[in-house]
Amino acid sequence: MALKARNADYIREYNRKAVLRLLRRNPMSRAQLARDTGLTRAATSLIADELLSEGVLMELSPKSSGRGRCAIPLAVSPDRYLALGVFLSRTGCCAGLCDFSGNLLCRRPLELTDDPVEDIVRTLEELLETVDRSKVVGIGISSPGPLDTKAGRILNPPRFDRWHGMDIGPILSERMGMPAYLEHDACALALHQLEQGSSRDFLFLLVNSGVGSGIVSNGRLLGGTGHFTGELGHTTIRFDGRRCECGNRGCLEAYAAIPNLLEGSRFASWKELIDEADSEDARILLDREGEYLAAGVINLMNLIPLDTVYLAGDVGYGSDLLGERLKREIATRALSRDRGAVEVLPADLRPEAVILSAGDIVFSRFLTV
Numbered sequence: 001m002a003l004k005a006r007n008a009d010y011i012r013e014y015n016r017k018a019v020l021r022l023l024r025r026n027p028m029s030r031a032q033l034a035r036d037t038g039l040t041r042a043a044t045s046l047i048a049d050e051l052l053s054e055g056v057l058m059e060l061s062p063k064s065s066g067r068g069r070c071a072i073p074l075a076v077s078p079d080r081y082l083a084l085g086v087f088l089s090r091t092g093c094c095a096g097l098c099d100f101s102g103n104l105l106c107r108r109p110l111e112l113t114d115d116p117v118e119d120i121v122r123t124l125e126e127l128l129e130t131v132d133r134s135k136v137v138g139i140g141i142s143s144p145g146p147l148d149t150k151a152g153r154i155l156n157p158p159r160f161d162r163w164h165g166m167d168i169g170p171i172l173s174e175r176m177g178m179p180a181y182l183e184h185d186a187c188a189l190a191l192h193q194l195e196q197g198s199s200r201d202f203l204f205l206l207v208n209s210g211v212g213s214g215i216v217s218n219g220r221l222l223g224g225t226g227h228f229t230g231e232l233g234h235t236t237i238r239f240d241g242r243r244c245e246c247g248n249r250g251c252l253e254a255y256a257a258i259p260n261l262l263e264g265s266r267f268a269s270w271k272e273l274i275d276e277a278d279s280e281d282a283r284i285l286l287d288r289e290g291e292y293l294a295a296g297v298i299n300l301m302n303l304i305p306l307d308t309v310y311l312a313g314d315v316g317y318g319s320d321l322l323g324e325r326l327k328r329e330i331a332t333r334a335l336s337r338d339r340g341a342v343e344v345l346p347a348d349l350r351p352e353a354v355i356l357s358a359g360d361i362v363f364s365r366f367l368t369v
């Protein structure tokens with residue numbers, strides 16, 4: 001009996017979360033919900049009524065379908081669940097508060113002193129002063145890797161020394177009294193890109209002083225949040241190539257990370273390179289970056305289906321110049337080139353995307369049974 005009850009509880013929770021996942025961005029009627037979840041109309045209505053009575057869902061104004069009764073669209077109540085987001089990076093950290101529908105309610109820069117944990121806690125407490133704390137379901141922390149996401153620990157990302165070995169997840173969870181989840185920045189941004197209704201089979205490439213990747217296959221982040229999610233930057237593009245900080249040789253990151261690409265050139269940054277893209281030496285470097293990244297992308301395309309590559313980080317600036325080179329390389333070299341072209345697109349580059357992506361870490365966990 002106990003097992004049956006547990007199974008019934010699990011199924012109920014599973015179905016509730018399936019309904020919430022669908023409604024999170026797109027309002028829909030009970031009939032459409034039933035179609036998309038595969039549940040019966042009766043079961044869908046039961047769940048919807050339950051969530052309505054809890055204030056998790058709300059009914060929008062009926063939409064006429066032209067004939068018969070008007071369907072009443074259901075939507076999530078945006079402020080019923082909230083998430084705190086913490087974005088850690090080498091070029092500036094920030095924190096914010098996001099609602100369940102993916103709106104940024106508030107954003108604060110993180111002014112870090114010698115005690116960054118205290119700085120983060122103080123900022124998060126300030127953010128919580130503006131809302132009902134019981135609605136906040138957790139804290140999402142986005143950071144450059146390598147990370148131990150399961151333990152919530154930042155390992156040893158290059159040029160990120162002050163955070164090395166810090167159990168940031170457990171520390172913030174204990175200090176703030178709520179769950180805290182650590183995730184690779186590229187994976188968090190890939191989740192956010194997925195929430196924007198993008199492709200369901202894509203690679204999110206975050207190229208700056210490292211090469212981070214988030215891989216979405218069949219509408220799911222590969223491995224899911226909190227698990228191993230792939231490190232395209234540390235796949236080999238030259239087996240006898242340069243030593244990489246990870247200990248291997250010839251990693252994509254050892255060539256395509258911007259400081260490595262620009263080493264020995266007259267350009268101090270990616271922006272400088274793009275601003276002088278017409279010059280001969282800039283063109284050579286841009287071609288080279290396209291070739292490096294294509295090598296990594298093609299390796300991945302030979303393992304899983306991909307239809308889109310999103311470019312973010314430094315290479316988001318002037319991404320069309322790199323994008324056209326990358327597309328050209330893929331089109332001529334990939335084994336799957338006959339199955340249709342791969343799109344190379346700029347990622348969501350709005351300043352709030354980084355906080356929303358940290359919030360998406362929380363909601364992704366919250367909506368997983």
Ligand SMILES: [Zn+2]
Pocket residue numbers: 233234235244245246247248251253
């Ligand atoms: Zn490496």
